[in-house]
Amino acid sequence: MREVVVLGVGMHPFGRFLDKSLRDLAKVAIWDALKDANVPAKDVQVAYLGNSVGGLITGQEGIRAQTILGPCGFSGIPMVNVENACASASTAFRGVWLEIASGLCDVGLAVGVEKMFLEDRARTISALISVSQLELSKLGMQFAGEAAMRCKRYMRKYGGTKEDLALVAVKNSYNGSLNPYAYHRKAYTLEDVLSSSLIAEPLHLYMTSSIADGAAAAVLCSKDIAKRYTSKPLVTVAACVLKSGRYMDSDPLDTDVQSTITFTANEAYEQAGMEPKDIDVAEVHDAMSPIELVSCEDLGFCKKGEGIRFLKEGRTKITGDIPINTSGGLCARGHPIGATGIAQVAEIVWQLRGEAGPRQVANPKVGMCEDSGGVVEGDNAAFTNIILKR
C-alpha cells in the first residue's frame, strides 16, 4: 500500500440554507478543497460522494454522485455513490484512500454533502428517522432516547450527574463559537444547556446534534507526487478503518464486551503503529454530546469511567493535552448526516497545519477522526476511524 496524503480540504459552512441545493453546497466545498490543494480539477481521477438521506429529501436516488458532481465540472471519471448513515463521508474518504493507496489512481476527491432543511419539515424528520433500523423506529424508538438510555447506563455504572453530562455541551458550544463553519456559534453556559427543552431524560436540546445543510470535501493524492502540488505541510493518512456494528445483546457498559468504537480504533492504532497517547487532537462523533465521554474512554484517551473527571480537569479543552471536538462537534457545528465525516477530516487537517485560527491547538502532530452512524439492534451500524499525521 502506498502512503496517501490529504492535500486539501474545503467546506460549505454548516447551517440552514433553504435556497441552496445539494449541488450548490457541494460545489463550494469541492472547489475550496481543490484550491486548498492547488490541484487542477482536471487532475482528479476518481470521486466518491457520501450522502445519506438525499434520496428521501430530493427524490433523486441511485446517481446522486453523478448528478451533483457533473454540474461541479466533473465527467468521465469513476464516481461512486456512498451511503453509510453518519459515516457516509468518512466511508467515501476511505474509498478514495483505498484507490490511491492501492496504486489504481494518484489523485482523488472525497465529498460529503447533505441537505436537510426543507419547507416540508415532516419529510426532514422521516429522512432522519430512516437512518435507524426500520423495525426499531416502527416500534416507537426515538433515537435521541436511545442515546439517553446509554447515558443513564453510564451514570448507573460510573456515577455522574446530568450537570456533568451537560458540561460536554458547554465545552463544545464554546469551541463552535470560534468556528466560522459551525451552525451554532454561541457559547452556552451550564444553565443555558439545562434550561433548553428536555428531549429525553437526561438529554436536553443543546446536548443533541442538530440537523443542518452542509458539505465538506477532501482532495487526496499519493504522497510521492504531493510536492508537485503544494508547499503546505503534508498531512498523511496514517490509518483508515471501516467496521460495521456487531449487534450486541448486552451493552459494553454492563459487560467486558469491547465496544465497536474500541474494536475499530484498535485496528487504526495498529495500522498507524500508534497508541492513544500519540493522539494530539481528535474529532469524535458526539451525535448526543455526552456520548463524547464514552468515546474518550473507548478510544483509550482515558480509563473506563474516567470520562467525566477527564472533562472536568480540562484535558479535552482546546488548551488541554487531548483536545476533543475543537470544531464544536456535531452539536455546535451541526450534523448534516452525510457530510460530517469529512468535516471532521477538515478540522484535523487545519489543526495539523496550524490553520485553525482561534481554535488552534498547540502544535499537534497526530489527529484522529472517529465516526459512528446509524442505529441497529444492539449497536450503531457503521464505524470509521481515521488517523492523520503531519
Added chain:
Amino acid sequence: MEQETRKKRLPILPGIIHEATSPGDKSYLIGSRCSACGRTFFPKRSVCRVCMRDDTMEETALSTRGKIDTFTVVHVAPIGFTAPYIQAFVDLPEGPRIFSLITGCEPSQDALEEGAEVELIIDKITEDEKGNDLIGYKFRPVGKGSRSKNEEKS
C-alpha cells in the same frame, strides 16, 4: 360503507408475535435459539451470527416477563407517537435485551425503576395512514394491574 371504513388490526412487523386466539392460549414474542451455542435471539432469524451457521436455529417462545435494563421518558415524539412516553430496553431471561415501549404507568422518571419486573402485552403501537391499528408488543410493570386504554385482550 360502515364495513369499508372500519379500522383493521394489522401487525406492525411480521413474525414477531404469537397472539393468543383462544382462552387457553398465551401470547408471546417469537425468538430463535441456536442449538449449537445456546444463544437466543429476537426477532427470530435463520442464521446464528455467533456460530455463523444456518442449520442450528430453532424458533422459540420467549418469556413474557423481563426486567427493565434502562428506560427514558421521551418528550419529543416521532411522527405517529404522542409524547411523553416511556421507551426502554428489557432484559429477557433467555438473554435478549429488547427495545420496547412501556405502558401501564405514568410517563415520568419516577414511575419506573431500573430492574423493575415487567410483563408482555400485545398492544396498539400506532396507526397507519389509513387509520388502521398497527399491533405490536409493549411491556408494563408487573403488579400495577392498570390496563392501558389502547390495550386489546391478550
